[in-house]
Amino acid sequence: MHNAIRKDKFEISELRGLPSGYYILRKQGSYLQSRGLLETLTITDIPLHAESSSLTFFHPEAMKFFECGDIAFVSPKGVLRVVLSKLANHNTLLVTERCDNLCLFCSQPPKDNDDSWLLSQAAMAAIEFDSNESLGISGGEPLIYGQSFIKFLDTLIDYKCDKSLHILSNGRKFSDTKFTLELAKRRKDIDLTFGIPLYSSVPHIHDMLVGSIGAFRDTMQGLINAGNAGIKIELRIIPTKENIDTLSQTVELVSRSISNVVQFSIMNMEATGWARKNWKQLYIDPIKYAEELEKSVLVAHSAGLPAFLFNYPLCHIKAELEPLALKSISDWKNFYPEECSDCSKKYQCSGFFTSSKGIFHEAPRRIV
Template identity: 25%
Template sequence: MYDINKYAILNNHYKLLEFPTYGVLQVKSDNMKNRDRIIQIDGKENIEKGLFLKQASSFINHDAVELFKLCNGSKTLKEIFEMFSNDDKIRQFLFRAIERNHVSLVDKPSVDGLDVRGTKDFFLPLHMSIELTDGCNLNCKYCYRREDIRKSTFIDSEKLKVMVEKLNKETLSMVEITGGEPTLHPHFTEILKYILERGITVGVLTNGVKLPENSTEELEPYADKIIWGVSLDSYDPEYHDKFRGKKGAWESTVKNIKKLVNHNFFVRVAMVVTPENIDQLDKTAELSVNLGARFFTFSASLPFGKGKNIEWKEEYALKLFEEGNKVIKKYEGIIPIVQEESGDLLKHSKNCGAGWKNFTVGPDFAVRPCVMSEPKRDVIGIIDPDNPTKFFENHKEETFFYSKIVPPNREICGDCELLHFCWPCILRARKAVEDGLMDIDKCKWMNDSYVEFLKVKVPNRGDKNVLK
């Protein structure tokens, strides 16, 4: 089928990202529009699952990473096969890679080499959430963190550019722009353009009330690389405004969703669900379709910040599950609808990647595992924009620990009545213990190492804060 005497080389429109526990085969940004399906590899005994994903990148294991690294143009396919005693799994994997245009066969040896980034020694970010400010122009009832706009901190845009530039040369592939409300930053559009020009996919999380002047016109050339996540909590203006704490917020948000759609942007409408608006889920999804959104997501309000005052009884969680399934089924084939963090609790849930694949950088360049983590308690450290790689090397102990945390799940927690509250988030589990919802000695998930690492404030035991 293929001439195995030819030299095998990874196609130059792919780059290989290497991490301590996994790898990523990724289409380079200038080839995104012509991307092919990527092979996902899983396990030594089952090295090629036959699962093909039509997306820009795919997670692969170290076996696959090493095989792709051998395809550097210096060895023939026959020589690579002989290195593994002509193992049939290896042969089938490489033949499939050639078939999918990931690997090419050439007549002569190549000296170009491969585009391999990252390291096995410590984790570097694949995805990063950057908080442009901690200020906001709304006063939402469920906000997990709220700072007065008059006291807002704005990230230094020039230092931010330096950090992104350096990390992009390593493994950084996607940036989420958030806050606070990111559109309040005086250099919002300039920052986005800079990141986009480096081939990085950008997601913007916004309440949609304010779009900087001329931002849609200036950013439209990059429309295929931006995902606008706009919050819309109801089809009912009165409810939305009441919950967002500002009259006229609904009208402004809807107007700006239309504006973004008219400028060819990919818009994802995101609805925060509380016991008060579960019944509005269907009509809000319908409104999103009519506005031209390409995606609709919904998730329950989180028990952090002011959101801790919203009580989620088990009956409400069940009602959300039922209503959510109805909406997903109703709009199937019309618009993708996703219930965030949905899944089967009976299955062993996976670590979300916070603190090792994904990191959050605050406006003061303090690095945390995720946006829901606390700005003071959960800070891993302050990153130096001029040498960001060194930060992750210096903090590899913490990032390795995060990579090994298994979140609460049915296998560990059994029939615990709080599982619907905790799953699949380690911070929710911490909150359950700290708020006295669960006695720490009875919690099957919370062990001593988690108490120390997560700095859990154990009732009647004082604070544990071992890792500085």
């Protein structure tokens, strides 16, 4: 794999005996103030003596990639991953690996185990993390546990956690009007935005891409309910060979039908998870849909709604769209190929995913 800008994952064999979950990180010799909701792991770059604390662990380089108070997730295999960091350009918490969709390009294929315990752990991690930056919440499908997700929000509210939350959801749970209205009550106490995908205005195309018959119906009803309840919606679309001909129609459908949409996000596909095995069926070079992409942005703008492009290298889109292309790839999975070294727009550009190599890589095209 290409080297990412910031490392986030470290193997420490001595961690294998610890329960899986979230922990607060401390650098040896540093003071850490916490609320005591999570256990603290102390990391040192000095080899340990036998009498060292049971929660102090050695790694020769990990200390360079986190700050005191950052939050890590420890897996049963002894892998420590820094998930909330003051050094990161984006922070996201995983609250479940379960999902009621099976998207053909899912970057983190779902599991069917009961992992509802992650919600309470994630709540404690969010509260302990000393940052006022917006926090991402992802899955799986975060709303799959229904009332437990509302309890997760209530815990944050009770502890006066003032972070705004950006929650990635397929929106299907919002087809339950009672649940939607109950969740919407929390808006007065915590800032919530839901990133919800609608991959096509044609029902069978959306259902095919998400691997679930009836998903379009549920998501459309969910979008209507959420918008009418005052819940902020970021509408997400990933262009593929299967849906590209309906891209601008989808933007128009949402613009005319759904309330409280605050932004359209059109996202280039990442070559990870199930996207890799379906790459030939799905991936389409942005150059091939440049006109449709520009048309979709214009449809959004004509409706008075902002539209942005995510994960697109600037050299893969029309110059007119460059101001809308955000530097969006998380630093722990972001890199710039050698060809980008002399580009004057490198530091404005999203760059590439570290998973972008071989048949999954569209080479940079010289623009300056």
